[in-house]
Each structure stands twice: as C-alpha cells, then as structure tokens.
Amino acid sequence: MRRLDLLRRAARKVPKAAYWLLTPWRMPERLQFLRERANREARAQSLKLLLDEERSRQEARRQDGRGDRVAALDLYSADEVIEAAGVPRDRVFWPQSNARLVVDRESAARFLMDTFRQRADLRKRFPEAFSAPGGRGLAEWLSSAEGRHELALTSEGVQHLVALLSEDLAERARQFFLTSDEVRAVLPHGLMPSGRRALFRWFMQHGLEAGNLALEEVWWLFLQAQENPRAELIRAFLFTPDWQRRVPDALTIFGWSRFSDWVANTYGTDRFSPDSVEISGLQEPAQQVRAGYMAQSAWQRAHPDALSDVAAARALLEWLASGAEGSIAPEARTWCAGLDIDALTPGLLHGGVNVIGHFCYPSGLRVSVEAMTEAMERAGIQTSLRDVRTDARDDPRHVRFAGLESADITIIHVQPEPFFARAYARADLAERTPRTYRIAYWYWEFDSIPQSWCAHADQVDEVWTATEFIARGLREQLSVPVRTLFPGVTLAPFQVRDRAYFNLDERRFTFLFTFHMVSVMERKNPLGLIRAFKMAFRGDEAVTLVLKTSFGDRYPVQFQELCDAAADFPTIKIIDQVLSSDEVLSLMNACDAYVSLHRSEGLGLTMAEAMLMGKPVIATAFSGNMDFMNDENSLLVPYERVKVGRPIPPYDADLEWAEPSVEHAARLMRRLYEDQQWAREIGARGKQSAEINLSLDAAGRRIAGRLDEIEELRRRASRE
Structure with a gap:
C-alpha cells in the first residue's frame, strides 16, 4: 500500500513537471514563490522553537517549584x-x-x-x-x-x-x-x-x-x-x-500580594511587595472592596446584602476596618481602617455599568458606543469600558479600555455576527462569575432579523436598540424584553478645514454622502445617488457630488462598479480612504448638503450628524432615520418596498427594503442647488430639531431611568 501511494504521488508530479518545461518564461515567478514559501516555513519553525523554549522553561518551574530565573534584559547593554x-x-x-x-x-x-x-x-x-x-x-x-x-x-x-x-x-x-x-x-x-x-x-x-x-x-x-x-x-x-x-481581586489591597507571589513563582519574575505598591495605582477604593467581596465567599456569607442595602454596605466596611475579618493581611486592615465609610458606601451600592464595544473600530458602531458612554457619564453613571478587537486596522488604543467587569450590569454593544459570541475573548476580559445582568445593544437594517440571532439573545437578559424600526423586528422573534434607547448623537470637536484640504473646489455647490464598504454597498445605494445626480445636473455645472467611502480594497468588485458608474462624470469625486473621525466631520462641514438614498438604515447616524451641523439633508423616507426625520426638518424621498432579490451576505434574498425614487431625489438636489437660501432654511430647521431630540443629555436620562429600574428589580429579587 505504501509503495502504491508513492507511485501515485510521483504520477501527480509528472503533469506539473511537464507544464514547467513547456512554460519556462514563468520560472522566475515560480522561484520567487518557492523562496517565499521557504521563508514562511523557516519563520514558522523559528517561532515554534522560541515558544517551545519558553513553554519548557515555565514547565520546569511548575515541576520543581524553582526552575531557571530569567535575568531581565538590559536595553542599554x-x-x-x-x-x-x-x-x-x-x-x-x-x-x-x-x-x-x-x-x-x-x-x-x-x-x-x-x-x-x-x-x-x-x-x-x-x-x-x-x-x-x-x-x-x-x-x-x-x-x-x-x-x-x-x-x-x-x-x-x-x-x-x-x-x-x-x-x-x-x-x-x-x-x-x-x-x-x-x-x-x-x-x-x-x-x-x-x-x-x-x-x-x-x-x-x-x-x-x-x-x-x-x-x-x-x-x-x-x-x-x-x-x-x-x-x-x-x-x-x-x-x-x-x-x-x-486572581479576580488581584488589583486590590486584598489580593495584590497573593497575585504578585503567584506571578513570581509561575514566571520567575520579581515580587512586588505591598510596601512598594501605591494604592492609587490599583482600582478605586469602592471597586477594590467590590472586587474583594465578589472574590471572598466568607464576606458574602457574613454580609449577603452588602452590595444592595445601605446598612449592609456600611456594616461590611465597618467589619473590615475593625479587623473582624481575620483572614485579610495587616496592610489591608490598615487600609480599610482609613476608609471614609460615608463617601465609599454609594460606590458599593451603585457600581455603574460595564460597557463592552468597538471603541477602536472606525465605524458607526464606535460612534454609537462612544455617544452612549458619554450620555451615561453626563447622567452621573460610572462606566467601566472594554474595547472589542476586530482586526489589525483598528485604532491602536485597545489598551486604553482597561475596565474590568466590576459593575453588576453589562452592556455588550456588539453585533450578533460575527463577534458577539467571542466579545469577551476579543476584549481580553474574563466573564464575571456569577454573571452580570447582560444587555445586548444591537443594530439591524431590516424590520425582521436572522433566526440565528435568537441563540445570542438567549445569553442576555434584555436587548436595547436605537430605533423603533429595529425594535419591531427584534420583538417579533426574541423572547427577552426589547427596549428602544437612542444612544444620543453629538458632534465631537473637530478642526475646521477648507475644501482645499480634501482637493475640493471652494466655488462649487457640494453634496456629500459617506458610507463604509463593509456596511454593504447595495444597501447604502451610492449607485442610485450617482444616477440621481446625473439626472439633476449637467457635467459643466458648478456642482460636485462627493462619495466618501473606505476599505474599497476589501471589496474590489463593488468598488470598481462604483468607480465605473462615476467615471464619465468629472464632477463626481470618490474618496476611498480611512479618515480620522475629526477629518470626516471636517469634510461634512466643508460641504453644502448631505444626501442618503439608502435602501435601509438601522439608525442613519451620518444623517443625524449632518442635521446637527445645520446641513440640509435629503434622505429616503424609510427605516431608522424616520425616528428623527420628518417633512419639517429634512427632505424625504418616497420609495417602493421591494425584496432584496438575491442573497447579499449577511442579508437573505427574501428580506425587504426600499427602492427610493431617483427622479424625486434629483428634483430635490436640483432645487437645493438653485435656491441656496431655501437650502440654508432647511438646514437650520434640521439643526434645531436634532439638538432637541438627539441630545446626549436626553439619551443619558432615558438610559439612567432604565438602569434604575433594573437595579430595583435586582434588589427585590435578592430579598425574595
């Protein structure tokens, strides 16, 4: 059998060898491929040896309790x-x-x-x-x-x-x-x-x-x-x-010595004695006590209501300060004795909220989670933040979001696909045990959701979303409560730049549409917008359409289709570039009007931002943007409801979305161009409406109200 296998492998090589002989001009390409493959294999083997060596060293320490201690590398030698x-x-x-x-x-x-x-x-x-x-x-x-x-x-x-x-x-x-x-x-x-x-x-x-x-x-x-x-x-x-x-209480006065000793024994590094620890460098005092309480079953048995009742919280702090809890180290007792019990008690009872989300992924999801976080902070809600990694193109700020799951309520602001199931792993965060009260914050672009989302919903206690358009679809299929809690929208400070910065002509009336290629180009419908623009204007008129996108290289077929559609019209400018959030807002500010002929939106964040800037907004009169847009504050485009028609991952063919009227959009664009005073009036009405309805302060109050309800429900449950 082995001889037969060898013969088969040899036979398979014959056609390849013949092809190589018949195509000698491709030899340099093949040699380059072989060299690159050899280099990859060599690097992989080198990495394996390096990691195996470190594993062996750590295993030796575990076996004899000592092992070789690695001397610190002196970078100045x-x-x-x-x-x-x-x-x-x-x-x-x-x-x-x-x-x-x-x-x-x-x-x-x-x-x-x-x-x-x-x-x-x-x-x-x-x-x-x-x-x-x-x-x-x-x-x-x-x-x-x-x-x-x-x-x-x-x-x-x-x-x-x-x-x-x-x-x-x-x-x-x-x-x-x-x-x-x-x-x-x-x-x-x-x-x-x-x-x-x-x-x-x-x-x-x-x-x-x-x-x-x-x-x-x-x-x-x-x-x-x-x-x-x-x-x-x-x-x-x-x-x-x-x-x-x-060691869940490692960053507390109660667990630091234990943690430092374990690391020293496991990895052969120096110990950090309590004398060298600046307590302020660890968690805040209330968080330290909460972490110690959650890690110590003896504390929980002695004071079962310490995190839900004022008197019980005070009793816990007095018990620790008195030294009655004899298992804590002397330095911890000294620290507890110096605590201000009155000042610390509220922090024990109201631990705030943990927020896990895409804080470093340049997208609407980041804007949303940042807005929600700021809204809660304005409402006086303490937040513990963790970033969920997507890939190497994330902003390099993951390490700045270092909050642990210290509060009793966690908002997971991550889409069901593809990262929800691994949100904790991608946040480099251990799930607290027993788990917190979990809230999923989800967006979707249709009024019906994929069946697969139901399994993810089983892992949370309730679901929040931004608009009633999304909420209706969620409620139809989910058994957990679904609540509409708008995250709030604000304009972050940005540098005002002239059009020359973006290679745009100052003298031309400029329409803008921004979208992310990852968000499915067919849904964003820039091709429909190009058709409307061509219908509204001649190529020699003083008007420009700017299509700002990003990650076109990830979707080469769709991006080429976009470029081809705009190729014969020199006044259409495509910007395929990852700009900073500051630059994106600066670009929006530099333009005269914003247009979105989307087929469906969960929220429509860019439309909301344009309204806050006072720009007149033309938009499809369908989906999430209708929570804050109407005939008084914007220019709405009628549509027909149609099926998607073919699978466009992640969307099924039988889902329905809007087909906006290109002709109507063209008329609106033409009128804004011809009557720029009217355009400014529309923009001013949109700005006034957005400032009232989309504010972070209003969003923070609504979120705080729901969080108070959850805490009261949890307190009642703990007493029953």
Missing part, C-alpha cells in the same frame, strides 16, 4: 540586546543620530533613545522618560535653555521632541502584541522582566515585519516596559483573562 534579538546588529540598531538630524517624529525618537543609551545621568534624572506623559519633566527640560544647550538642539528639534513626548510612540507595537494570540498564550508576561528577552527576540525576528512596525516603535515599547515593570504587571493582568479568573 548593546551586547545583551544583540544576543537576545538573535539577528545582525544592523537589524537592531539604526545609524548613530545627532541633534541636527531631528526633523520629524521618527528622527526625534532615534535621537532621544541614542542620547539615553549614552547618558546614564539623564536616565537617572528622568527615570520615566519613555513611560510617563511628557517624560515626567523631560519635555520641560528639553525646552529650557539648559536642555537646548546641553544637547545642541535646534528650535525645530525641540518642537519635534516635545511633540513626541506628548504621544505614545509605542501604541502600535503594543497593540500588535496584544492581538498576537499565539504569542500571548505563552508570553502574557512578555513585557515584564522575565519575559522581555523572549518577546524582544519575537519582535526582532517576526513582529517587526508581520506588524508592519518601525524599529523605533518597538524600541520605545521595551524602554517603557523597562522603566515601569509594575505598570506592565498590572497591564498584563488587565489583558490576560486567565489571570483575571485565577
């Missing part, structure tokens, strides 16, 4: 660094820099790191140069006459250095590490002293290229870690779910 990296020197260090070469952020970073390598006195004077805002005094010194003279800096060089210290050059490198699940599974402590050598090797041999990172970004990350190992221990806990489950 060139020999140590090159040995740890395992690559040639010129791949680890850049050519020597000097003050005259500081002309941008990257050259400023190289100069500053080179200077600190050479100057032990500066390292001693500014021990948090790379890890603290502004370098903890370094920016001021660089701006002083002393600093400029001592380092021979030009005025331009000082500006670049000070700007550099106001940012976080390491954030992209840190985020790439956080999104590298295979590496983090073995090296959760990679930025701590015991893991730094292995992680540095990984970055130099794999991460730099795979993450499309600059060498300066990686160096800055490791210098941050070297300066503040305790901060890296805390951050590692906050983004390692296994650690959170093992």
